[in-house]
Amino acid sequence: MSLDQLTDEEKHVLLTLSYVDLPNNQRLEGKSLEQIWQTAKYNFDEKDDTYHTLNDFITSRNFENSNLKGVTLVGYENFNPNEMNNSQGKSDSGFVGYAFKDSEDNSVAMFRGSESMGNFGHLKTDWSSNLEAGVGIPIQQQNEANAFYRNYMGDLDGERLVLGHSKGGNLASHVFVENLDDNVKSYVINAAPLYWWDLSDRQKEALKGDRNEFIVFKLDPVSQLGYVPYVDRTVGTKPRDSIFQVFNPFYTHGLAAVGGFDHNGNFSRSEKGANWSRDGINYLTAGLVFGASMTNPVLLKKASIYVQNVTPYIMAAAAKGLARTANYLRDESIKLVARLQQMNQALKSRLNSFFDDVAKKAAGLVAGLAGLMSAGSASAAYVEPVISVDIGRLKYYADRLQNLKRRTSHLNEMIDSLYWEAGILGLTHVLRADLSTSFDHRITQSISYLNNTANLLQRNERYLAQQAHSVRT
Known part of the structure; x- marks a missing residue:
């Protein structure tokens, strides 16, 4: 059986599983669905709907003849603001x-929906970003979902869902919609809609097409909180059997409300499309929703995020000496921001100066680094006759840099969040802070260099010791 032939019931089971927390203190990759459930089921009350759906x-x-028999976990990320987080900060x-x-490299990814509003951590993350995504403001979870897809499914050759x-x-x-060239398919239930008015024509047609359900x-x-002219099926729900329901x-939003499945695993009560x-x-x-998305606070935030996203490209173009490209990006960005927000001449001039400042600082920083590198290569002409290396210290410095990398990464996230709050007029100050941590990838290179050097020296030491021993004997 195969993941590219999943029934409605099997997809419903996987979506139910997406609300199950897995332990972050053991290796999970390579485990089967049965093993995953055996690990996680003890955290549930046996009366819970999730427990019943999965355990039954x-x-x-x-199950022995289902398409989910034999599938294995290849990736799990939990970035919740609690003890189940496995992102290492x-x-x-x-x-x-x-x-x-599955065994044929077909793959499926599931993404969890919003969690309880009673938890302040979820209220701050899930529910605030729900409002932002609804009016077309890009959110961090969307970027993380796309990165998850590429990390765990990007190299697999089979069907992707x-x-x-x-x-x-x-x-x-x-x-x-961001990976249409991969021939990926999508299947969603009661989904919070994408912001229709920012999608390209190709993306809109794809949502209406056969690859999306x-x-x-x-x-x-x-699923009504946005424009959705692409409903494929409307499914009946179980009768409400309590005053609370x-x-x-x-x-009717919860997965447990489903009206059931027939013997083939299809929804037992469904009709095509949406009713009138x-x-x-x-x-x-x-x-x-569209009216809310056109209010000044939303437009200002969209403009700020756009400037934040385009700034690295202007920096890269300027650093490579591509002045014409940098100027083009600057001019087009100002035009777009002007369409998003009513701009007076003073604000337009300030934004223009901001982009010029970005390009000059990026070019100057690269020139300074090049000077340091050339100076370093000149001073390296003299070679010591003996090199003394403390391998233990190499490992020690690698660990110190690893700790620095974690702190820098956290600082970068904090700085990125300031773009959202500073608005266009405060971007210059945020940029100064961002530039100071924008080359943290060199820390990763240094860590790799130190560890590789230590390992290489250790291997050479062992080899020389073996050679010395053979000479003596």
């Missing part, structure tokens, strides 16, 4: 992703 499927006789954005593959529910559906849709449960509210508007009432409501909610 994995322990059933049908790299991120606490709230992103969680899983990747599995991304899955998501709720906010996880937004992440899966983002990965889908946008599934909604009847009366689901979250009757008055809970989000009952859903389409009518969608026009109304889409209009409200």
